[in-house]
Amino acid sequence: MDLLNPPPDLYGRPGPDRFLRRLTAFSDWYNPSLGRPLLRRRPGLPPARPTPPLPLAVTRRTEIATDVVELHLASPFGDELPAWQPGARLLLTLPSGRERHYSLCGDPADLATYRIAVRRVADGGGGSAEIHDSLHVGNRLTARRPRNGFAFCGEPAVLLLAGGIGITPLLPMAREAQRRGLDWRLVHTGRDAASMPYGDELRALDPRRVELLTDDRDGTPDATELVARAPKGAAVYCCGPAPMLAAVQAAVAPGAALHFERFGAAPILDGRPFALQLGEDGPRLEVPADRSALDVLREQRPDLPYSCHQGFCGTCQVRLRSGTPEHRDRRLTEEDRAAGALLPCVSRAPEGETLVLDL
Template identity: 75%
Template sequence: MDLRTPPPDLYGRPRADTFFRFLTAFGDRYSPALGGPLLRRSPRRPFSRPTPALQLVVTARRRAAADVVELTLADPSGGPLPPWQPGAHLRLALPSGRERHYSLCGDPADTAAYRIAVRRLPAGGGGSVEIHDTLHPGTRLTARRPRNGFAFCTEPAVLLLAGGIGITPLLPMVHEARRHGLDWHLVHTGRSAGTLPFADELRALDPHRVHLRTDDEHGGPPTGAELLAHAPRGAAVYCCGPAPMLAAVQRALDGSPAASLHFERFGAAPITDGEPFAVRLGADGPVLDVPADRSALDVLREARPDLAYSCHQGFCGTCEVRLLAGTADHRDRRLTAEQRAAGALLPCVSRAAAGETLVLDVPGASDRPRP
């Protein structure tokens, strides 16, 4: 890939427009509305068919670190898989019906297989536990094609900062940086050596550019300044890790040699500017209060535990519901203006003004007894 060429779109297809201007505008051109007709689309757009799901099979499984399992996924027929770029996610449909996103952590040049790594989270939403307990070689899965919301732009100098399982989107960036001869450095942090996935693989890539840093050997987590001290002057920083790590790097950026910061969170960002509002389940259903510091999705799932979700960041679209009435503050990175105008809403991040009530068509809401 020419370094002057903008990264491809969310699905790995080349495109000619400016990446950062249009990154969030790419998604599904249209999708079936819940229980209704297709969402409207501009008549000037060419008609396009929905992208078919990928059929995958688990071909290998191994322990990558303490409580981390690595899975290799391939086409059951042995054919090549769709191309992808560093930072891409794979949306897996698990046997239980759960849908979860996982960063591809292999080499983008390898089209024979995808690789993901998942840390077991017993107190999570159940997806990681299901993967650890049930996905073994021979298991068949379906998935959406890789989609990218954390694209690597191949700047001449880069610093990659990973916290624990946050190494997964950054490892492909290392492969791409080496392929293009960039001035790159990687810092991988964790509680102890046993918790760092792919440590041996990283050391083998370039021991002089890879820095493994553990809390138990250094008396605690690193500061943002310590992490950014590894940056070449003018470097672009790519960071994926827990919220305290991201916050530390953001605070220290201005005083570092780095020039810019790109990051991906493990989960939803803290709500710092929210107002309390309410959601109603259906036109005449129960009204649920949404506090200023909680998401509508969290409140909805208390009433509808079976409501599907995945990323909590307005990226994947799994939790989409239909807005029947009210004025929403859309904060997602997926829906187009047309989809929003037609009623699509992602409750994981979308909010409303103080005192507003959003009337939502939530799957199965009419089946619940009214208060």
């Protein structure tokens, strides 16, 4: 990544998510809600019980922008919900069985209600369409407890950059920055005003610190100009589509603090073609250098579950029978991998290798 020559707009070449990888590894070690103990268990002790699913019910549903629906979720029994911090995600299991991650965008002080906002993705995997078309007040679903791979560190000065629905994890950060009296700025970019949720809520925090930019009025935003809005010495938090993240990464000065989260699959770096075989006698599938194994698998097995596309959640896990994989996930332990676990959303293989899967 060439930090001295940033691209002219938000469509630059991608860079590796080194910060998120380190932060996620720490989160997986630190957070007991992920199903991993803080310390290794002593030999002879019984295994820890898995955390039971969290039952939730839809208590409110609102169309808040073009193709964006907001859901309020609460315990159907009136119980207090598990605590969370700005940047946390909720992994929902929808009535169909699909699992999808959504950023919590409400107030962490409110333990009676979780709030999420979901944009309809026409060519997605069906999760957003199910929420838009099938989830209504009174419907029940389950979730895993919130986890955070995009933690807000509360630096004295911060710049929050959101692209489209990427505003959802940054809204609680702005609220927290305002509460703490930090020197903060927030810029939200989008196609047009009608497609951008939470504008009024953001301006209500402090209209002097919030800027809303639309393509139809302001043109395509320039990453260098966006980063230049940062207060002196500020940390930058960014959430948006992959091209935006890549451009912001390139525009941030060397040594500056940059935190980011993507809500789609990361670009494939250093990809090489390899093959998958479904069982010893099953079909052989060619994986091109620029596609993920998960995408190729789902063409053959469209019911294969998935969620984050980033090697983060573990939803798409399959079992490897033979072959030499290149594990690129941030979820599996060495013990998991030795036992044959593989996350095809990000993991690959050397060129010409064939991975035989137990499917």
